[in-house]
Amino acid sequence: MRRGRARRAVLLGSAALLLAGCAGGGGTSGHEIGGEANLQLPDLGQVSFIGLPGDVLLGLGLIVCALGLCFGVLTYRSLKRMPAHQAMREISELIYTTCKAYLKQQGRFLLLLWAFIATIIVVYYLFLVGFGVGKTAVVIGFSLIGMAGSYAVAWYGIRVNTLANARTAHASLAGRPYPVHDIPLRSGMSIGMVLISVELAMMLIILVMLPGEIAGACFIGFAIGESLGASALRIAGGIFTKIADIGADLMKIVFRIKEDDARNPGVIADCTGDNAGDSVGPSADGFETYGVTGVALITFILLGVPDQTLQIQLLVWIFVIRAVMVVASGLSYFINHAITKARYGDAEEMDFERPLTTLVWITSGLCIAATFGTSVLLIGGLEDGLWWKLSLIVSCGTLAGALIPELVKAFTSTKSRHTREVVVSSSKGGASLGILSGLVAGNFSAYWLGLAITGLMAVSYFISTLGMASFMLAPAVFAFGLVAFGFLGMGPVTIAVDSYGPVTDNAQSVFELSTIEEIDGIEAELQRDYGIEPDFERAKFLLEDNDGAGNTFKATAKPVLIGTAVVGATTMIFSIMMGLTGGLEHDVENLSLLHAPFLLGLLVGGAVIFWFTGASMQAVTTGAYRAVEFIGTTIDLDSEATRASEEDSSKVVEICTKYAQKGMFNIFLGVFFATLAFSFVEPFFFIGYLIAMALFGLYQAIFMANAGGAWDNAKKLVEVDLAAKGTPLHEATIVGDTVGDPYKDTSSVALNPVIKFTTLFGLLAVELAVSLQAQYGTALTGSLAVVFFLVSAYFVHRSFYGMTIGDKLSDVEVGDKLEVEEAA
Numbered sequence: 018m019r020r021g022r023a024r025r026a027v028l029l030g031s032a033a034l035l036l037a038g039c040a041g042g043g044g045t046s047g048h049e050i051g052g053e054a055n056l057q058l059p060d061l062g063q064v065s066f067i068g069l070p071g072d073v074l075l076g077l078g079l080i081v082c083a084l085g086l087c088f089g090v091l092t093y094r095s096l097k098r099m100p101a102h103q104a105m106r107e108i109s110e111l112i113y114t115t116c117k118a119y120l121k122q123q124g125r126f127l128l129l130l131w132a133f134i135a136t137i138i139v140v141y142y143l144f145l146v147g148f149g150v151g152k153t154a155v156v157i158g159f160s161l162i163g164m165a166g167s168y169a170v171a172w173y174g175i176r177v178n179t180l181a182n183a184r185t186a187h188a189s190l191a192g193r194p195y196p197v198h199d200i201p202l203r204s205g206m207s208i209g210m211v212l213i214s215v216e217l218a219m220m221l222i223i224l225v226m227l228p229g230e231i232a233g234a235c236f237i238g239f240a241i242g243e244s245l246g247a248s249a250l251r252i253a254g255g256i257f258t259k260i261a262d263i264g265a266d267l268m269k270i271v272f273r274i275k276e277d278d279a280r281n282p283g284v285i286a287d288c289t290g291d292n293a294g295d296s297v298g299p300s301a302d303g304f305e306t307y308g309v310t311g312v313a314l315i316t317f318i319l320l321g322v323p324d325q326t327l328q329i330q331l332l333v334w335i336f337v338i339r340a341v342m343v344v345a346s347g348l349s350y351f352i353n354h355a356i357t358k359a360r361y362g363d364a365e366e367m368d369f370e371r372p373l374t375t376l377v378w379i380t381s382g383l384c385i386a387a388t389f390g391t392s393v394l395l396i397g398g399l400e401d402g403l404w405w406k407l408s409l410i411v412s413c414g415t416l417a418g419a420l421i422p423e424l425v426k427a428f429t430s431t432k433s434r435h436t437r438e439v440v441v442s443s444s445k446g447g448a449s450l451g452i453l454s455g456l457v458a459g460n461f462s463a464y465w466l467g468l469a470i471t472g473l474m475a476v477s478y479f480i481s482t483l484g485m486a487s488f489m490l491a492p493a494v495f496a497f498g499l500v501a502f503g504f505l506g507m508g509p510v511t512i513a514v515d516s517y518g519p520v521t522d523n524a525q526s527v528f529e530l531s532t533i534e535e536i537d538g539i540e541a542e543l544q545r546d547y548g549i550e551p552d553f554e555r556a557k558f559l560l561e562d563n564d565g566a567g568n569t570f571k572a573t574a575k576p577v578l579i580g581t582a583v584v585g586a587t588t589m590i591f592s593i594m595m596g597l598t599g600g601l602e603h604d605v606e607n608l609s610l611l612h613a614p615f616l617l618g619l620l621v622g623g624a625v626i627f628w629f630t631g632a633s634m635q636a637v638t639t640g641a642y643r644a645v646e647f648i649g650t651t652i653d654l655d656s657e658a659t660r661a662s663e664e665d666s667s668k669v670v671e672i673c674t675k676y677a678q679k680g681m682f683n684i685f686l687g688v689f690f691a692t693l694a695f696s697f698v699e700p701f702f703f704i705g706y707l708i709a710m711a712l713f714g715l716y717q718a719i720f721m722a723n724a725g726g727a728w729d730n731a732k733k734l735v736e737v738d739l740a741a742k743g744t745p746l747h748e749a750t751i752v753g754d755t756v757g758d759p760y761k762d763t764s765s766v767a768l769n770p771v772i773k774f775t776t777l778f779g780l781l782a783v784e785l786a787v788s789l790q791a792q793y794g795t796a797l798t799g800s801l802a803v804v805f806f807l808v809s810a811y812f813v814h815r816s817f818y819g820m821t822i823g824d825k826l827s828d829v830e831v832g833d834k835l836e837v838e839e840a841a
Contacts, residue, residue, distance in 0.1 A: 056233030056319045058224065064329045066395050071333040075225050078217065078340035085214030085343050085509075092207035093177055099200070100547055101183040102190075104531035108288075109183035111663070112523065115289040115670050116175045119257070120297065124168060126678055127249050130685055131164060134245055134778070137693075138238070141785045145792075148234070155231050156238035159223075163242025163308065166219060167301040170212045171250055174300035175292040177204045178516065182288075182523035185563075189528065189556035191549050194367035195358065197559050201520035201567070202373070205513030206350050210343070212300055213508045216307045217339055224336065233319075237780065240312040244777045247305035248770040251298040252633060252684060255763035257677035258294025259637045261286035262762075263755045264644030264669065270748050272654060276736070277529035280658065282665035283648045286673050288526045293677075294762050295519035295571060299578075302770055303512045306581050309773050310501050311339075313588040317498055320595045321490040327399075334395050335502065338388060338411070345387045346509040349380035369566035370430065373514050374422070377573075380507040381419035385412045388506070401484045410480050410496045413473040414503020414584075418511060421580065422573035424469055428462040429572040429726030431565045431734050435461070439731035439753065440739075440746070447745070448752035451731065455753055459724025459760075463716045466723075470580055470715075474500055490601060491591060498588035504581045511574055518571035521564045528560055532659050558737070565733040572726035575766055579718040582769040586711045586776045590704060593783055597700050607701040614702035618695065621702075622709025625691060626717055629684065629771060630764040632816035636680025637759040642822050644672050680820060687812035692775050694805035696782035697798045703783050707776055714772045718765040725761025728753040 061071035069077075101109070138156050142148040148156075181204035188196035223235045265283035268274060277284050314335055322328050353376040361367045392408040428435045435458035443451030477496040485492035505511075533539060534553045543549045598604050610616050651665050696703045732750040735741045790798045 056236075056316065058229035058232040058319070058332075059325050059329050060229065061224065061329050061333060064326055064333070066333060066337075071329055072225050075221055075333060075336055078221050078336060079225075081340040081343055082214040082218035082221070085210040085217075085347070088347060089173075089207045089211035089214070092203055092210075093180070096177065096180045096184060096200070096204055096207070099184040099187075101187040102531065102533060102543070102547075104533050104536060105183040105186050105527050108527045108530045109179050109523075111285060112182070112288045112292070112527075113175065113179040115285060115667070116179065116292045116297075119289060119293055119670070119674055120168075120172055120175070122674060122678070123250060123253060126253070126681070127164060127168065127246060130249055131160070131242070131245060133686075133689055134160060134241060137781060137785065138241075141781060141788075142234075145785065145788050152231060152234055156234045159235045159238030160242035160245070162219070163239040163244070163305075164246040165242075166215060166308075167243045167246030167250060167304050170208075170215060170304045171297040171301045173211055174208045174296045174516065177207050178292055178296045178520050178523065180204070181520045182527050185520055185524035186528040186531070186556075186560065187547075189524070189559045190533075190543060190547075190551040190553070192552040192555040192559070194364065194369070194559055194563075195361045197524075197563050198357070198361070198367065198369055198372060198566075199354075201517045201524070201563070202376075202513060204520055205516035206509060208296075208300060208516045209303075209509030209512035210347065212304050212512055213307060213343055213346075216304050217336075217343065220308065220311050221336060224332070236312045236315060237777075240309050241774075241777050241781065243301075243305040243308050244770060244774040247301040248767070248774045249681060249685065250301040251770045252763075252767040253677040253681040254290075254293040254298040255759075255767050256633060256636045256640065256680045257673045258287075258290030259758040259763050260640035260644055260673045260676055261290035261669065262758050263637070263641040264648055264673075266751055266755055266758075267641075267645055268648055268652065270751055271649065272652065273743060274654070275529070275742070277526040279530045279532050279660040280654055281648065281652060282661035283644060283669050284526060284530060284661070285666040286644070286669040288523050288530075289670055290673065291519045291522045291526075295522070296516060298766060299512065299515050299574065302578060302766070303508065303515075305770060305773065306578055306585070307505050307508055309589075309777060310498070310505055310581060310585040311335075313585050313592070314495075314498050314502060316592045317495055317588050320592055320600070321495060322488065323490075324488070327488060330396055330399065334392065334407075337395060338391055338502075338506070341387045341391050342384050342506040343509060345383040346380055346507055349376060349383050349507075349510060350513070353379050369563045370426070370432075370569055373517065373566060373570050374426075376510060377419050377422055377507070377514065380510040381415050384415045384506045388412055388415065388503075401487070403485070403488065406480050406483060406485060407499065410477040410499045411503040411506070413477045414500040415506050416503075417470065417473050417500070417580065418504050418507050418577055420469060420473075421466060421576050422514075422570070424466050425462070425573045425576055425723060425726070426569055427465075428458045428723045429730055430569045431730045431738070433458075433727070433730070436727045436730045436734065439727050440734050440750065443731065443749040443753065444746050448749040451728070451749050451753040452756055455724045455728040455731070455757060458727035459720040459722075462723035463720040466576055466719050467716060470584075474584070490595070494588055494591040497584050501581045501584035501588070504577055504584070511577055514570040515574035518564075518567035521560070521567035525557075525560045525564055528557065530660070535659065561733065561737045565730055565737060568726065568729045568733060572722060572729075572761065575722040575761070575769075576719050579715055579722075579765070579769045579772075582772045583711045583715045586707065586772055589773075589776045589780065590707050590711075593700075593704060593707075593780060596784070597704075597787070604701075608704065612701055614699040615705040618702040618705025618707075619709040621695065622706040622711075623713040625688075625706075626710055626713040626768070628813055628816075629688070629768070630717060630721065632684050632687070632813070632820075633680065633764045633767060634759045635817055635820050636676055636684075637763055639820050639822050640673060640676030640680075643676065644669055647672060676820075680816070683812050683816040683819060687809050687816060688771060688775060689778070690805045690809035690812065692778050692782050694802050694809055696779055697786040697789075697802035697805060700783055700787060703779060703786075707779055710772055710775060714768040718768040721760040721765035723761075725757030725759075725765070728757030729761065
């Protein structure tokens with residue numbers, strides 16, 4: 018058996034070598050080694066805008082970043098001062114403590130993964146390109162800064178969310194819905210403003226304060242580092258959270274206990290996972306997405322726009338727009354806050370989704386208005402009405418940031434026909450039909466969201482044909498990059514509504530784990546110390562209802578981020594094409610289905626996407642099995658203990674962390690060496706590979722995210738609207754939710770950073786391959802392609818065979834056989 022597997026691996030490797038041999042060296046003629054790291058920024062001070070030199074105007078953007086940070090810090094301090102009962106604070110701090118332990122381990126793990134990237138950077142830039150120690154150190158240093166940025170904002174996200182969860186749970190005791198909504202959104206805006214402000218400040222510092230000749234190296238290093246950080250935190254966090262979530266959820270069926278029963282040692286791990294997966298991951302992902310899209314646009318402008326004055330005008334315009342949109346997002350929050358408070362401040366009932374929807378649309382409208390206003394002010398004098406064309410293209414992306422959530426809600430909201438169909442089908446057909454209905458929702462959502470994204474990109478393409486070709490090469494590619502830019506314009510609000518979900522989810526758990534209802538004299542204590550006449554049943558209803566809104570808006574952020582990954586990847590792939598074809602001067606015919614390696618690359622890219630989704634779910638499956646096994650043998654429902662021991666809870670966290678890191682290690686090295694292998698096969702094969710990863714990844718991610726969202730909220734409908742906990746229908750929807758968990762929160766969300774990491778690292782890898790081929794011939798690069806592929810195949814093999822549960826079929830306990838009478 019082993020010899021057979023080894024023989025198959027050798028045959029596959031030999032196929033890669035043959036393909037490398039038939040490449041014909043396409044794309045190497047006249048190619049300058051060093052790639053994007055050789056790019057030099059022009060002196061931005063050469064051009065003035067509204068009476069200020071460009072670099073000075075961008076420097077003022079740092080003031081906006083400082084204001085954004087102040088907003089975040091002040092919000093953090095106000096959250097910390099909010100009241101929360103001591104029992105709830107204790108649970109919240111326990112969750113934060115376990116989150117800190119997890120993040121520390123992830124930090125060490127990140128440094129290990131970074132060593133692989135640093136090795137490639139040193140080999141390429143120091144020994145092949147000849148950058149010298151100083152400039153190579155700049156690339157390495159900024160890769161560390163980028164990774165540290167992703168890590169730091171993730172840490173900030175869990176601190177804010179674990180403060181807000183206890184305050185939300187406490188606020189629910191008064192029985193009013195508005196505070197239960199206000200606190201999670203406030204914490205989300207704090208995270209969004211800090212995240213975007215830190216990212217924008219780093220980019221502006223590189224643009225304004227560092228010498229132009231090293232800016233390209235800084236940007237590439239920075240983007241690779243933050244992409245690595247986001248990939249690791251998103252994938253590992255997604256595996257961790259779903260191991261814990263499934264482990265805790267299945268106990269409700271096995272032992273017929275309530276949601277978040279304090280005696281269940283898996284619940285603390287589940288709460289930690291809510292932050293590791295639904296807070297840490299999105300924070301790092303959003304940070305990286307914002308930065309990488311900016312780097313892609315900078316690269317395009319420097320490569321695709323020949324006129325240096327126009328280069329400066331476009332660079333300054335883009336980053337001033339980004340700063341203005343941060344201000345617009347902040348204003349939108351305050352406007353929406355005033356409207357929501359006036360409408361619901363004293364209300365007894367509240368539609369928790371409505372204010373979040375209003376916030377998204379207000380932000381979209383303000384950002385579009387700000388885009389046009391800023392454009393006419395800064396670049397209104399450009400020829401051929403370029404200012405309004407660029408503004409319209411950016412607005413396509415900004416509109417998508419509001420339109421896509423509406424489409425997602427049609428498939429995942431508790432009011433959605435698709436979600437209700439999951440419940441109805443489960444009522445007669447059990448988990449089986451419920452799962453099928455969720456798959457239907459995911460498939461339909463991929464169709465409609467795919468059409469929406471395509472339509473908006475088509476509009477941007479049409480606008481790019483209106484004379485923009487006289488200013489730049491491939492204006493359609495620049496238009497697609499600006500669509501991604503517009504997606505992210507309302508970044509603080511996108512992150513805020515996404516972060517809303519983990520707070521509402523944790524708030525439910527904190528309420529139950531605090532066992533506040535069972536504390537002697539609690540009613541009198543709450544009346545005396547907080548002026549609250551508690552209504553515990555009403556509080557639990559509000560928290561559950563709000564969690565449904567949180568589930569919906571967690572789902573809405575996922576297609577926005579994957580959409581930016583795909584659209585942004587298009588722009589980065591263009592920069593690879595520019596380098597390989599000498600600015601589209603030669604070898605352009607290789608970017609065609611008539612060039613066999615390009616077509617084969619398309620096929621391989623799709624294969625990797627499907628392996629990745631399987632590998633990430635396998636890690637969840639094995640980890641959840643071990644968590645269920647441990648919880649099932651340790652949970653104590655017979656004693657008088659009201660809570661699981663901290664030791665048992667810590668053990669479940671340890672199981673989740675172990676399998677998250679083990680799974681992540683196999684997946685990362687599989688992707689890392691696959692990127693090297695396929696870039697060494699043939700450059701245009703690699704371009705096809707990247708395009709396929711983006712396209713297959715887009716639809717796989719949308720399908721999985723929205724199918725999972727439908728299953729999740731179907732369970733919420735049964736719990737809240739039907740009040741049917743503990744029934745067979747509830748059990749059926751729980752099973753559907755456990756299938757949807759790794760769909761929506763592990764595999765789908767991790768495709769976004771994986772696509773961007775592969776494309777970004779691919780910029781470096783293909784440059785390395787081309788330079789080696791130019792200096793030493795195809796024999797070396799073909800041999801290295803085989804070696805790298807075999808190493809990648811080894812980790813692909815390990816991602817299943819090294820991650821299996823390990824028990825033998827003969828060990829399976831089948832229970833008592835059922836006696837079935839034959840029908841007459």
